[in-house]
Structures are given as C-alpha cells and as structure tokens.
C-alpha cells in the first residue's frame with residue numbers, strides 16, 4: 001500500500017539512546033533538558049529570535065491568538081486544515097473568510113481590505129503546502145489598518161523567502177510537528193516570534209501562567225511538551241536536510257512524468273528562495289476527473305488525499321457562511337499525491353502512469 005505520507009523514523013537505537021538519559025534522570029516533562037536542547041536547535045535552524053516548542057500545532061495557534069489578545073474578527077483563509085478555523089472559533093473570535101489566489105492557493109491580499117470592519121483585529125493566513133503567502137502585501141495592509149498578523153506555518157518548516165526563514169514575517173508564526181509533517185516529534189508544534197514582549201507573554205502562557213511554583217503571571221494553558229517527544233525530535237532532526245532533498249527529487253520526478261496539460265501545479269511565491277516540498281498537490285480539471293483518478297489509484301492500493309477538502313467556509317459551526325468561489329472550486333479538485341522520504345522512483349512512475357491513463 002502507498003499512502004499519501006509515511007512518517008520518517010530514524011534508526012531505533014538513535015531514539016533509545018535518548019531514553020537511557022530520561023530513565024537516568026527520571027524527569028519527563030516541565031522544560032526538561034531534551035526539550036530545551038530541541039528548542040535551541042530549532043531556533044537556530046529556523047533563524048528566529050524566539051522559538052517555543054509546544055505540544056501541538058493547534059495549541060500554538062490558540063496561544064498566538066491569546067498572546068496578541070485577539071477577541072474580534074479574524075480575516076482568514078478558507079483553504080487550510082480545519083485547525084486554522086477551529087482555533088479562531090475555539091478562542092471565541094469570529095473567522096471572516098477571504099478567498100484565495102487561484103495560482104498560489106494562499107489568501108488573496110487584494111481581497112483583504114474589502115473584508116475589514118471596525119471589529120477586525122487580525123489576519124491569520126496559512127503558507128499553504130509550505131508555499132509562502134504574499135507576506136509583503138499582507139504586511140502593508142495590516143500596518144495601514146492596525147491589524148496583527150499570525151501565519152499558520154504548519155507546512156512551512158525550512159521554507160525560506162528572500163533568503164530568510166518565512167517565520168520571520170508577521171507577528172507570530174506557528175508550526176506543527178505532527179507525525180505527518182515534514183519534521184515531526186510524534187505530536188508537537190512551535191511558536192516563533194521576533195517580538196520580545198510577545199515572547200515574554202508566550203513563555204508564561206504555555207506553562208499555566210506559572211511565575212515560580214507558587215505565583216502566577218496571568219492565565220495560561222498547558223502547552224508544554226515532554227522529553228519523550230523531544231527525544232523523537234532530536235533523533236529526527238539530523239535527517240531534515242536529507243528529507244527535504246529527497247522530496248525535491250521526487251517532486252521533480254512527478255513534474256517530469258505527469259501530463260502537465262491536465263494536472264496543474266500551484267505557483268510558488270516568486271520570492272521563495274528555498275521551498276521545502278512539504279506536499280505534492282495537483283489541481284485537476286474537475287471533481288469528476290479527481291474522483292476517477294482517485295478510484296483508479298485506490299484500485300492499485302495507492303491512497304492520495306483530498307487535502308484540503310472541504311473548503312472551511314462550509315464548516316457547520318461557521319455562523320455566517322460566505323461563499324468562497326475560488327477556494328470551493330479548488331478544494332473540489334485538488335489532490336495531494338504520495339510524497340515521503342522512502343517513496344521510490346518506481347512508485348512515482350507507477351502513480352504517474354495510472355494518473356496519465358485516467359486523464
């Protein structure tokens with residue numbers, strides 16, 4: 001069976017080596033030495049001023065909204081994983097959808113201003129499939145209207161824009177280290193910011209607001225991660241560049257072998273200086289074609305994923321649904337093809353043959 005993704009696991013001994021230390025110390029969580037080591041390593045790799053390793057990418061989004069004290073309307077993309085919208089709703093804010101650019105599939109900055117009301121406080125946009133948003137246009141609008149910017153960078157680990165980490169844009173960026181992501185710690189996530197004051201708030205918020213054992217800075221939540229998860233991260237991290245370069249090779253193979261007249265690929269933001277190849281999405285001519293392709297692949301035990309589907313403006317807990325024609329159209333006919341470290345060239349060939357014959 002070939003699935004859309006397959007978690008990369010390092011040689012078992014490289015993980016168990018860390019376990020020995022955990023057993024010796026009998027210390028499993030609360031900013032343990034492995035959590036601190038991983039946090040520092042990632043901060044340096046990602047090239048950001050402040051970085052917090054937390055227990056998942058959804059709590060990272062929730063803490064970002066809390067740290068910025070957002071309570072009103074949040075302009076957001078309908079084309080993302082459900083956590084982007086659900087975290088806004090969960091924090092008692094109102095998602096206001098802004099449609100996507102049909103080429104990059106990221107939020108369309110030319111539509112942002114029309115959605116701004118006196119209650120708008122922030123923009124939460126996703127670097128879709130690791131492809132950076134048009135961050136300059138977004139920043140310009142945010143500055144003009146006094147809005148804060150949060151990037152859901154769950155897909156963008158390692159992506160660079162203008163020679164610097166994409167996490168350096170916006171007030172806060174969040175990451176996910178879920179087992180299906182490019183870099184993972186089993187479950188896990190991250191919060192990046194270059195703002196000292198925000199970093200100060202986040203450092204308390206992710207640890208119940210504790211200021212010493214008996215004092216509290218303010219309200220907080222449990223965003224901490226454990227030594228067991230950090231050990232996974234530390235043993236996966238040395239392979240990150242290899243994981244990215246193998247994905248680049250496989251993506252290029254797909255590009256060469258797929259019938260490009262029929263499978264359209266999203267356009268990369270032109271200033272992207274390093275793309276992490278987190279996913280391999282193709283936009284098919286219609287949902288009917290997508291279903292045919294999916295059936296034919298499934299019959300050969302190959303399971304691509306309709307990611308992202310459905311468009312988030314259609315969720316049943318969105319109280320004032322707005323039509324999002326571009327996002328709804330793309331969601332109905334986008335498919336992520338299998339892409340992972342140990343996918344073989346032959347398997348890509350098998351997948352593209354079935355696809356080309358279905359089109």
Ligand SMILES: *Cc1c(COP(=O)(O)O)cnc(C)c1O
Pocket residue numbers: 056057058059080081083084126152154155175176177178188189
């Ligand atoms: C995976 C993902 C999340 C959620 O991350 P978890 O670590 O699973 O909580 C949020 N946003 C996007 C775009 C994602 O792909």
